[in-house]
Amino acid sequence: MSHAATHDASALGAAHPQTQEGFDFGTATSGKLGMWIFLLTDSMSFGGLLLAYGILRSGSHNWPDPSTRLGIPFTAGMTFLLICSSVTMVMALAAAQEKNKKQLLFWLGLTILGGLLFLSGQAKEWTELITVKGMGLSVDQMSATFFLITGFHGLHVFTGVTYLSVIWIQSAKGKYTDGPKASANNIEVAGLFWHFVDLVWILVFTFIYLI
Amino acid sequence: MSGAHSKKQYLVMFVVLTVLTAIEVGVKYLGLPRGIMIGALISLALGKAALVALFFMHLKNETRSLKMVVGLPMCFPALYAVVLIIESIARSAFT
Numbered sequence: 001m002s003h004a005a006t007h008d009a010s011a012l013g014a015a016h017p018q019t020q021e022g023f024d025f026g027t028a029t030s031g032k033l034g035m036w037i038f039l040l041t042d043s044m045s046f047g048g049l050l051l052a053y054g055i056l057r058s059g060s061h062n063w064p065d066p067s068t069r070l071g072i073p074f075t076a077g078m079t080f081l082l083i084c085s086s087v088t089m090v091m092a093l094a095a096a097q098e099k100n101k102k103q104l105l106f107w108l109g110l111t112i113l114g115g116l117l118f119l120s121g122q123a124k125e126w127t128e129l130i131t132v133k134g135m136g137l138s139v140d141q142m143s144a145t146f147f148l149i150t151g152f153h154g155l156h157v158f159t160g161v162t163y164l165s166v167i168w169i170q171s172a173k174g175k176y177t178d179g180p181k182a183s184a185n186n187i188e189v190a191g192l193f194w195h196f197v198d199l200v201w202i203l204v205f206t207f208i209y210l211i
Numbered sequence: 212m213s214g215a216h217s218k219k220q221y222l223v224m225f226v227v228l229t230v231l232t233a234i235e236v237g238v239k240y241l242g243l244p245r246g247i248m249i250g251a252l253i254s255l256a257l258g259k260a261a262l263v264a265l266f267f268m269h270l271k272n273e274t275r276s277l278k279m280v281v282g283l284p285m286c287f288p289a290l291y292a293v294v295l296i297i298e299s300i301a302r303s304a305f306t
Contacts, residue, residue, distance in 0.1 A: 025276055
């Protein structure tokens with residue numbers, strides 16, 4: 001596919017052949033490149049939210065210490081859960097590259113389960129924070145930024161679970177393992193999104209819960 | 212890129228990330244002076260994030276061009292964060 005793209009570009013006389021050589025993305029497919037560029041824009045969104053949180057917090061004099069309200073051990077467990085689901089994701093990719101459908105379905109299923117467990121853990125945490133601790137969007141800035149950032153991340157986890165479930169169904173039909181043209185590229189691209197969700201949680205866990 | 216070699220690498224990565232997370236929580240309860248604690252926690256978090264990007268997202272074995280596409284734009288939020296931290300330190304020092 002990339003060969004055709006190069007041909008079209010030069011046919012349009014768009015880029016000088018020399019500059020095309022400068023952008024050598026090697027074996028990376030356009031799907032992977034597209035996902036990376038999307039993840040860049042997504043990290044700007046998270047960056048904006050985290051920087052706004054930093055500015056609000058450094059500007060306020062009575063910002064409560066997070067550990068007085070948030071359960072650090074429980075969330076550390078949730079961080080561990082997402083790390084595990086990143087590992088099962090790469091195991092699924094390795095299985096897909098070896099055209100091993102059974103292993104692919106097993107590891108991908110575990111990854112989806114990890115995402116679902118994370119979401120239910122977050123739902124339990126939020127319920128407790130709202131009912132017991134009395135936190136709420138309009139209570140104070142600490143609550144507002146907390147729910148906004150962890151909520152935005154939670155939606156990404158939900159999107160990832162949906163995305164991986166579609167990939168799981170396609171894998172069950174043998175799309176990524178059976179047949180000569182089967183390729184694991186879509187699994188890798190989905191994996192990029194899931195690892196990004198884990199990567200963002202690593203930062204959110206540190207900035208929102210620990211600092 | 213696939214095969215047993217990379218599976219071993221993934222398991223090593225799993226252990227490293229878990230240990231770093233435990234260290235982070237430990238640092239939180241160590242009761243260090245605030246500035247040192249924040250510095251330690253931020254560097255641990257960025258280290259873990261870099262490990263996930265390089266090994267799990269395979270950025271390590273991509274071409275230079277793709278690393279540039281990903282790495283260069285990320286300098287801007289980082290620059291903004293550094294300015295924010297310096298500014299808040301300076302402000303608390305003078306008030």
